[in-house]
Amino acid sequence: MTGLLIHSVSEFSDLILEALRVADARDIVEIGAEYGGMSALLADHCRARGGQFTSVDPAPKREFLDWVSANPDVRHVAKPSLDAFGELDAVDAWIVDGDHNWYTVYHELRQIEAISRRDGKPVLVFLHDVGWPCGRRDMYYAPGQIPAEFRHPHSFNAGATLDRPALVEGRGFRGAGFAAFANVAGGARNGVMTAIDDFLAEELAQGREFGFAEIPAVFGLGVLFDMNAAWSGQLAELVLPYHQNKLLRALETNRLRNYLRVIEMQDEFAARAVRPGAA
Secondary structure: OHHHOOOOHHHHHHHHHHHHHHOOOOOEEEEOOOOOHHHHHHHHHHHHOOOOEEEEOOOOOHHHHHHHHHOOOOEEEOOOHHHHHHHOOOOOEEEEOOOOOHHHHHHHHHHHHHHHHHHOOOOEEEEEOOOOOOOOOOEEOOHHHOOHHHOOOEEOOOEEEOOEEEEEOOOOEOOOOOOEEEOEOOOOOOOHHHHHHHHHHHHHHOOOOEEEEEEOOOOOEEEEEEOOOOOHHHHHHHHHHHOOOHHHHHHHHHHHHHHHHHHHHHHHHHHHHHOOOOO
16 A cells, blocks of 8 residues: 555655756765665766765665665765764755654754854755644654653554544554654644744844745655855745645645545454454
8 A cells, every 4th residue: 555655755856856956966965765766866966976975874774775785885874863963074965854853853954054054065955744744743763762852742553634633543644653653733843844944943033044945745845945055046946836836735635635545444444354244
């Protein structure tokens, strides 16, 4: 059933690669590799420009590790992102698709901004999962790695639905033991988009302005960039047609409703199968 759901940041590859070309980005860091579908495209981009591609992921899939073994010019840092930043420098662009919760994403952005300022690089970040379900609801691959004061009550088995903030036990979009979701959506320090909002508000209060585009498709892509960069105007023109696009949002909502209905039918089938004498 997982094949029914497009979910990878690689679905945005044409847009991301064009944005990287506009920004003349050569050295790129990817946070979160999974199977490496986007990694291969980014590595090709870096090679063509004489740059370095680095992927940060403590536990990627075997397919990614096999690909890294066959591509010795690719650098893989097998650490959680917040432990890896000390090994990163001179980065032109970042793709953030790791642990989708406020604490991780907020501190990733803080580290990215600090490294970029230290190295004299304009900030360019692509952040996946800024939409439902993680935009306003934390997801944890490893809840124990999140400090308790930033970790919301959560569940590995209850699921998210589009129409209610609270999880539904044994129903909806859920991690099924692989990832946990915060029990309730919304509120302070909850979700990827909330982390971005907080980062941008703090920067604006310090007199630093960033551009930001929200592309409401395939769980949402955020494009955050330095307004002082020489290429910022051209990049803004590229992403503006997609920013909070109503048609894309309607298509994404329809896609999610259909997929949630598929999950619901699967749950109903499983429930009938375990009841003796079920029709």
